[in-house]
Every structure is written in structure tokens, then in C-alpha cells.
Amino acid sequence: MARIYNLNSVGGEGGSPAIDFDAELNPQQLAAVKAPPGPALVIAGAGSGKTRTLTYRVAYLLQNGIQAQNILLLTFTNKAAREMIERVAALVPVDTSTLWSGTFHSIGNRILRRHADRLGMARQFSIMDREDQKELMNSVVKDSGLDVKALKFPKAQLLSDMFSMARNTGVNLRDYIADNYSYFEQFSDEIVKMRDAYQDKKLTTNCMDFDDLLIKTLSLLREHDDLRDLYQHQFEFVLVDEYQDTNMIQSDMIDLLAGKHGNLMVVGDDAQSIYSWRGADFRNILNFPEQYPGTNVYKIETNYRSVPEILTLANSAIRSNTEQFSKELAPFRSDQETLPALVMLSNTNTQAAFVVQRIQELQEEGVEPQEIAVLYRAHYQAMEVQMELTRQGVDFNITSGLRFFEQAHVKDVATFMKFVANRADEVAFKRMVRMLPGIGDKSADKLWMQWLSCEGSQKEKSDGFSKYMLDFVVPPKGKKDWMQLAYTLDELIDVDGELQPPSMMITSIVEGMYADYMRAQFSNYENRKMDIEQLDNFSSGFENVEEFLTQLSLLAGTDTDIKGGRQKKEQDSNVVCLSSVHQAKGLEWKVVFVIWMAEGMFPNGRVLEEDLDDSGLEEERRLFYVAVTRAMDELYLTYPLIWQNAHSGQVLQQPSRFLDEIPSEQMEEWQVGSGWD
DNA sequence: GTTCGTTGCCTTTTT
DNA sequence: GGCAACGAAC
Numbered sequence: 114m115a116r117i118y119n120l121n122s123v124g125g126e127g128g129s130p131a132i133d134f135d136a137e138l139n140p141q142q143l144a145a146v147k148a149p150p151g152p153a154l155v156i157a158g159a160g161s162g163k164t165r166t167l168t169y170r171v172a173y174l175l176q177n178g179i180q181a182q183n184i185l186l187l188t189f190t191n192k193a194a195r196e197m198i199e200r201v202a203a204l205v206p207v208d209t210s211t212l213w214s215g216t217f218h219s220i221g222n223r224i225l226r227r228h229a230d231r232l233g234m235a236r237q238f239s240i241m242d243r244e245d246q247k248e249l250m251n252s253v254v255k256d257s258g259l260d261v262k263a264l265k266f267p268k269a270q271l272l273s274d275m276f277s278m279a280r281n282t283g284v285n286l287r288d289y290i291a292d293n294y295s296y297f298e299q300f301s302d303e304i305v306k307m308r309d310a311y312q313d314k315k316l317t318t319n320c321m322d323f324d325d326l327l328i329k330t331l332s333l334l335r336e337h338d339d340l341r342d343l344y345q346h347q348f349e350f351v352l353v354d355e356y357q358d359t360n361m362i363q364s365d366m367i368d369l370l371a372g373k374h375g376n377l378m379v380v381g382d383d384a385q386s387i388y389s390w391r392g393a394d395f396r397n398i399l400n401f402p403e404q405y406p407g408t409n410v411y412k413i414e415t416n417y418r419s420v421p422e423i424l425t426l427a428n429s430a431i432r433s434n435t436e437q438f439s440k441e442l443a444p445f446r447s448d449q450e451t452l453p454a455l456v457m458l459s460n461t462n463t464q465a466a467f468v469v470q471r472i473q474e475l476q477e478e479g480v481e482p483q484e485i486a487v488l489y490r491a492h493y494q495a496m497e498v499q500m501e502l503t504r505q506g507v508d509f510n511i512t513s514g515l516r517f518f519e520q521a522h523v524k525d526v527a528t529f530m531k532f533v534a535n536r537a538d539e540v541a542f543k544r545m546v547r548m549l550p551g552i553g554d555k556s557a558d559k560l561w562m563q564w565l566s567c568e569g570s571q572k573e574k575s576d577g578f579s580k581y582m583l584d585f586v587v588p589p590k591g592k593k594d595w596m597q598l599a600y601t602l603d604e605l606i607d608v609d610g611e612l613q614p615p616s617m618m619i620t621s622i623v624e625g626m627y628a629d630y631m632r633a634q635f636s637n638y639e640n641r642k643m644d645i646e647q648l649d650n651f652s653s654g655f656e657n658v659e660e661f662l663t664q665l666s667l668l669a670g671t672d673t674d675i676k677g678g679r680q681k682k683e684q685d686s687n688v689v690c691l692s693s694v695h696q697a698k699g700l701e702w703k704v705v706f707v708i709w710m711a712e713g714m715f716p717n718g719r720v721l722e723e724d725l726d727d728s729g730l731e732e733e734r735r736l737f738y739v740a741v742t743r744a745m746d747e748l749y750l751t752y753p754l755i756w757q758n759a760h761s762g763q764v765l766q767q768p769s770r771f772l773d774e775i776p777s778e779q780m781e782e783w784q785v786g787s788g789w790d
Numbered sequence: 791g792t793t794c795g796t797t798g799c800c801t802t803t804t805t
Numbered sequence: 806g807g808c809a810a811c812g813a814a815c
Contacts, residue, residue: 189805218805243804323805390803491802493806514804551815553793588792590815667805695803717802736803 132172132204142166145378145411146173152405153378154356154398158442159427159742160418160701163380167354168197170378171212172204174350181207183349185370186214189358191668193699197354213348217363218323219667221330224344225321226663231337232329237659239320239535240666242519246273246322248540253310259303267297267304273322276308280324281392283361319537327362334369345373355699356381356401360392377405384431384440387695387736389728416442416742418701420449422779423741423748429775431738434731452781453741453748455772460755465497467751467785468706469505472689475704475747482508484703486690488740490715494708495691508688512696518665522631522641523648527665529622533578533605534612534658536570548630549598551590560585575610578602594626601625615652615661619645694740705744707737710752711766737771750780 134143142162145155146169157163167186174184188194194214202209213220222240229238241249250269254261267275279289286308287301297304315321321329334341351371353359356379359367371377379401386395402408416424421444428441458464472485489495492514502509517523525548531541542564543557552560564570569581579599587595604621605613613621623645631645632638655661690702709715716733724730741748750772756764 191805216805326805387803388805391805493801514802516804551793555792590793693803719802 132169132176134169134173138162138165138169139413139415141411141413141415142169145413146170148378148409148411150374150376152375152401152408153411154401154405154408155378155380155411155413156382156398156440157380157413158382158416158440159385159739160416161413161442162417163354163382163413164193164197164699166413167352167378167380168200169204170352171197171201175201175205175207175209179350181209181212183347184212184214185220185348185351186212186354187217187220187352187367188214188354189216190699191216191219193354216667217366218326221326221366222663222667224330225326225333228333228337228340231340232333237319237535239318239531239538239541240326240663241315241320241322241540242666243270243273244519244524245320245540248543249314249318249320250307250311252539252543253307253314257303257307257310264300266300267294272304272307272311275304276311277322277324278392280328281360281362282394314539317537318539319535320540324362327366331362331366331369341369341372344370349374350376351378353377353379354381355385357383357386357395357398358388358393359397360388360394362392364394364397375405384434384735385698385739387698387732387739389732412440414440414442415445417445418745419444419742420446420746422449422452423744423746426453426748426775426779427738427741429779430741430771431734433774434734449746451747452779453744453750454783455780456749456751456783456785457768458751458753458785460757461497461753462501462757463785464708464751464753465501468498468708468749469501469507471706471749472502472507473505480704481687482689483687485706486692486697486700486702486704486743487706487708488692488694488697488743489708490694490717490736492693494714498708499691502689502691509691510688511691512693514693516668517644517647518668520644522627522635523644525630526619526622526627526645526648527662529602529605529627530615530618530658531662533602533618534662536574546595546598548626549591549594551588556588556591560587575606577606577610597626612658615655615658616649618658619649619652694736697743698739701743701745703745704747704749705740706749706751707740708751710750710769710772711756712769713766714752715769716771734771737769 134146138146139162142165145153145166148170155163155166157166171184171186175181186194186197188197194216198209198212198214201212213223215223225232239245247269250273254266254269254272259266275289275294276286278293279286282289284292286305290301290304291298315325334344348370351367353367358381367377367379379398381398383395383398386393386398389395402410419427424442424444456467458467468487472482475485476482487495487498495511499509499511518527525544528541528544532538532545535541539561542561546552546557546560547554563585564582567581567584568574569576569578579596579602582599582602583596585595601621604625605618607613612618627645628642631641635641652661655664692700694707707715713721715737716730720729720733741750752766752768752772754766756766758764
């Protein structure tokens with residue numbers, strides 16, 4: 114170990130005020146915060162101050178003379194990283210901006226952009242989201258000439274999911290197909306060919322998908338000794354949040370980055386592992402002590418969040434799971450008079466009516482709106498509650514399935530910028546030209562071919578677009594708009610061929626083309642226009658387009674991330690929250706409603722169908738555990754008896770098996786009278 | 791030959 | 806509300 118690390122001298126030097134760790138942390142947290150160098154595993158139950166522990170750990174390191182740039186803090190969302198750093202900055206008077214923190218993907222991106230030359234890639238690679246990936250995959254399948262319809266060949270989305278899962282778990286693609294998609298095994302050869310073609314196409318179009326950001330970082334560091342030394346030397350302390358949700362690639366990345374100093378602290382809760390469907394393996398956390406001999410294990414089993422009644426229920430909820438560190442959370446708070454409520458409603462509308470009426474009553478009792486959340490397994494289950502809230506005039510904030518950036522109009526505007534920044538971006542080009550009238554799939558293909566065969570498409574070119582594009586053969590109906598497009602693109606670069614700053618680009622795009630398109634295309638033109646203005650605001654913080662586009666793709670992307678003007682943020686934070694359980698991870702509210710507690714909904718029916726070893730069921734159970742442990746004071750579990758389904762009519766619902774697993778004396782059954790109908 | 795609106799079917803979770 | 810398949814219109 115290169116650095117002298119003094120465990121006992123805390124702060125005080127150079128006039129910086131000391132943090133009184135002993136007063137601000139409980140003994141369990143304190144032990145973890147003051148952990149000696151070397152590997153450390155912090156098993157922290159729900160509501161036990163995981164974030165607090167990590168935050169103080171970073172502050173502690175900084176106070177002990179560790180330089181900010183020598184600390185790497187890995188999280189699963191940008192929001193988590195940001196909030197932690199803000200709190201650290203409030204604790205220690207040290208410049209925290211040089212600290213390396215963020216999601217695995219953003220750290221990977223940062224390293225890759227620095228050394229893109231080593232990969233033989235242009236630095237301006239585009240980052241593809243799920244939709245872009247699917248588009249690219251579609252064009253790969255089409256190029257292959259395979260008669261996919263006749264063969265019943267897997268669809269583009271499924272192909273990308275298969276490739277991603279195989280990569281993230283380190284499994285050979287053929288084996289993966291055999292094990293999980295035996296009915297596609299006959300296509301193994303074609304699927305492998307498709308995978309290779311997809312990889313090639315990403316190279317020629319200068320694009321990376323999310324997985325590439327991790328995998329290419331890993332191979333970059335594995336293949337280049339000097340770079341590996343550089344980062345391994347730099348990161349004296351590596352801290353990882355939500356370690357139970359890491360997959361193989363991510364844990365490899367951690368192992369490599371912490372490889373020299375070995376000062377690796379991982380924090381997590383095996384009972385809250387809910388991402389196995391994207392390759393996360395909670396055995397990473399179970400096996401950590403074996404993988405790192407000499408690991409100090411810290412268990413934080415006191416729950417500071419919830420009242421004992423809720424905690425008792427949570428402990429019951431998770432008890433049926435077999436694979437976990439045994440741990441029983443002990444409450445810190447004292448008993449209340451009330452039990453969590455179990456509420457059966459006659460149908461989905463009465464369920465919504467109940468939730469909303471109860472929310473209104475709570476507000477009358479003095480509960481602030483932002484202290485209330487409605488959680489559900491899948492986004493579509495929020496629909497009735499959403500409508501009822503609107504009817505009753507209750508403001509709410511919803512973490513929708515679509516993030517801000519994924520909304521069509523926001524992506525449309527960004528597409529112009531993507532193409533100008535990366536002239537090889539086929540997906541961006543085609544999306545862009547398809548906005549023009551009379552141009553569909555076929556014409557977009559032809560135009561792309563023309564673009565490829567003209568000089569303007571060469572990567573290093575930086576001259577205007579119209580000088581090439583005006584000569585293209587274009588369907589008559591789109592002729593006028595095509596010219597307009599060419600001139601608009603010209604405006605996105607200056608006389609020297611340099612890219613304009615993002616904000617100027619957005620103005621040119623909207624004024625040149627997109628405002629007209631939006632007006633013709635969307636009924637809610639005004640709303641969308643405002644979104645674009647928000648995008649413009651957000652972009653003004655960036656000087657170069659590449660940085661701006663990267664942030665857009667990598668942002669966790671809840672509305673507040675981008676619509677982050679101060680006013681908007683305050684407004685948003687003062688309303689009821691609707692969220693999927695996944696997106697609620699790490700958050701807490703005084704009052705939580707978990708709706709749709711019906712068999713087939715939660716646990717999800719599709720998971721159960723293909724669940725041979727109960728691992729799927731166990732993950733659903735952990736998800737339920739995450740849901741109930743979000744609540745501090747009051748918890749409502751509701752389910753509708755009848756689901757009015759648009760297609761199959763009225764479907765009778767069974768209460769979720771998770772409800773059966775909770776002893777009845779731990780809940781109070783509410784009888785909701787006919788007044789609700 | 792291509793675009794584009796209509797109809798019918800089904801709805802997991804996300805960096 | 807999204808996606809694929811179908812068929813009318815250009």
C-alpha cells in the first residue's frame with residue numbers, strides 16, 4: 114500500500130471543521146465508515162442508512178488526506194451519485210468536483226472518450242439507446258436477406274436482448290440460445306451471424322450501445338498495460354453502491370479498477386437484488402468475502418426508516434426466500450397504533466378511487482403531498498390512478514416508462530445533432546429524413562446509399578451538407594423539404610466546419626424545420642414545444658454537442674434531471690409520486706400505496722411462466738420487499754377483485770401469494786363499503 | 791412501388 | 806398506447 118493511511122486523525126487540519134462522526138452515525142455505520150484499508154463488504158438492510166454510510170465514508174477519506182481524484186464512487190443511477198456528492202460537499206470543505214463518481218456507464222464512457230484512439234475509433238461515437246439499437250438491428254436483419262417472416266425468426270428487439278444478456282453474463286451465445294430459447298436453436302447459425310453483422314455495423318456507423326460502454330472499457334484496460342496501470346494507480350479507494358445489482362461485466366470492471374490498491378468497499382443488500390433480468394447476479398455479493406480474502410464484513414441491521422409494524426411485515430414478506438444472508442431487520446422506531454392496511458377493492462376503478470380519496474384525506478390530516486407515493490409492478494398499472502388523480506385535481510409526478518429523452522419529439526431534435534456530429538450514424542440519418550413528407554423506409558435507404566457514396570459522408574469531412582445533398586434523387590413530394598433540411602444542416606456548422614454549440618443548433622433545427630413538423634404532426638404541439646425549450650435550457654450548459662448528446666443518453670432521465678430549472682424542480686418535489694417499484698429503489702416516503710397486489714400482476718405472470726427453479730419468483734418477492742420497505746409510517750396494500758380488461762372483458766383476480774405469506778395479524782383488513790362504487 | 795392511415799391485438803422491470 | 810399487418814391512395 115503506497116499511502117500512509119491514518120485511521121485516527123480526523124479532520125481539524127488546516128482549519129477545516131471536523132465532522133463529529135461519532136455523534137452523527139450509529140455504531141454499526143461508524144464501524145463501516147472507519148473501515149481500515151482493504152476489501153470491505155457492507156451488508157445494509159433496507160432503511161438502514163446505506164447512502165448515509167457511503168457518504169460519510171467518502172467524507173472520512175477526504176478528511177484523512179485522500180485526494181478527491183483518487184476516489185472512485187460507482188452507483189446505478191446518476192441521481193444517486195449526484196446526491197451523495199452534494200452531501201459530501203456539504204460535509205467536507207474539499208473540492209469534490211474532481212472525484213470520480215457516476216454510473217458504470219458514465220465512467221466507462223469517460224474512460225473510452227479519453228482513449229478512443231487506442232480502440233481505433235473516432236472520439237465522436239454515438240451512444241445508442243434501446244430504440245436505436247432496434248433500428249440498427251432491423252437494418253442488419255434486412256441486409257442479411259433472410260426471409261424472417263417465413264422462418265418466424267426472432268424479432269430485432271428480442272435479438273438485441275439475447276445478445277445483451279449473453280454478453281453481460283459472459284455466456285457463449287449458442288449456449289445461451291440453447292438454454293433459454295431452445296425453440297430458436299435451429300437458427301443458432303443465423304443468429305450468430307446476425308450478432309457478428311450487428312457488431313460490424315456498430316463499427317462502421319461509429320456507434321456504441323450501452324453494453325459496449327462497459328465491455329469496451331474492460332477490454333481497453335485489459336489490453337493496454339499503461340492505461341490499466343494509470344487507472345489502477347489512480348483509484349486508491351473504490352466504493353460501489355447497490356453491489357447486489359452488478360452483473361459479471363460490472364464486477365469485472367470493479368475488480369480491475371480496484372486491482373492495485375485493493376481498497377474496495379461494496380455496499381448492498383442481497384434482499385434487494387432486483388435486476389437479474391439484465392444480468393445482475395446477487396451471488397456477486399454473497400461470494401464477495403471468498404473472492405476477496407480478508408474482507409471485513411459490516412452488517413447494518415437496524416432500520417431507521419419504518420415503524421415496527423411495517424418492518425415486521427417486511428420481514429415476513431422476504432422470509433420465504435431461500436438464498437440470502439440471514440438477517441432480520443430490527444426497528445429503531447417505536448410502536449405505533451396502526452397496522453399496515455390490506456384493502457380489497459371491487460375493481461380497478463374503485464382501487465383508483467380508494468387510493469386517491471385516501472391521499473386527499475391524508476393531505477387534510479397534514480401529510481405533505483411529496484411524502485406520499487403510489488408504487489406498482491408495471492407502468493401500465495398506474496393508468497387508472499393517474500386518471501383519477503387528474504379528475505380530482507391532485508398534482509402528481511410520474512416516473513414514466515418513457516424518459517424525457519426517449520419521447521419522440523425530443524429524440525427527433527437530437528437526431529439532427531447526432532447526425533451532424535457523426536456523419537456515419539445511419540440510424541440518425543434515416544430517422545431524420547423519414548420526417549420529411551413522402552419519404553418512408555425505402556426512400557430513406559436510397560438516400561442513405563447516396564449519402565454514403567458522396568464525399569460529404571467521410572468521417573473527417575467537416576464542410577457543408579447542401580453542396581452534396583441538393584444533388585440527390587428525392588421523391589417529388591419531399592423535394593422542397595429536402596432542400597430545407599440540407600440548408601438547416603448547413604447552419605449547424607460554422608464557416609470553418611466546426612460544430613455549433615448545442616443551444617444554437619437546437620434553435621436552428623426548430624426554426625428551420627422542426628416547429629413546422631411538430632405543428633403538423635402532434636395535437637399537443639404547445640406541450641411539446643415547451644419540452645424542446647426545456648431541452649434548449651438544458652443544452653445551454655454544454656459547449657460541445659458530443660458532451661451534450663452523451664449526457665442525454667446516459668442520464669437516468671427522470672423529468673427532473675432535465676427539466677431541472679429550479680422552479681420546475683420545486684414544483685415537482687411538492688407533489689404525490691407515482692413510480693414503478695424498480696425506480697423507487699433507494700427512496701422513501703411517509704405513506705406508500707402498493708397497488709395491483711394480485712396474482713399474475715405482482716408477482717408478474719410472465720416471470721412465473723418460464724420460471725423453472727423459482728429464481729424468478731424469488732426476485733419478484735425481493736421486489737415486493739423493496740416496495741414495502743419504502744414506507745416510513747403508513748403502508749397500504751391494495752388489489753382489485755375484477756380487472757376490466759379491454760380485450761378479454763372482466764377478469765377475476767386472485768390476491769397475490771405474497772399477501773398469503775404475511776400472517777394475517779400483521780395487517781388490518783379494510784372493508785371498503787359500497788360508497789366506493 | 792412506396793407511403794401512410796386504419797384496424798386489431800397485447801401490455802415487465804431499465805443503465 | 807404501441808406495434809404489426811393490411812389496404813387505399815399517391
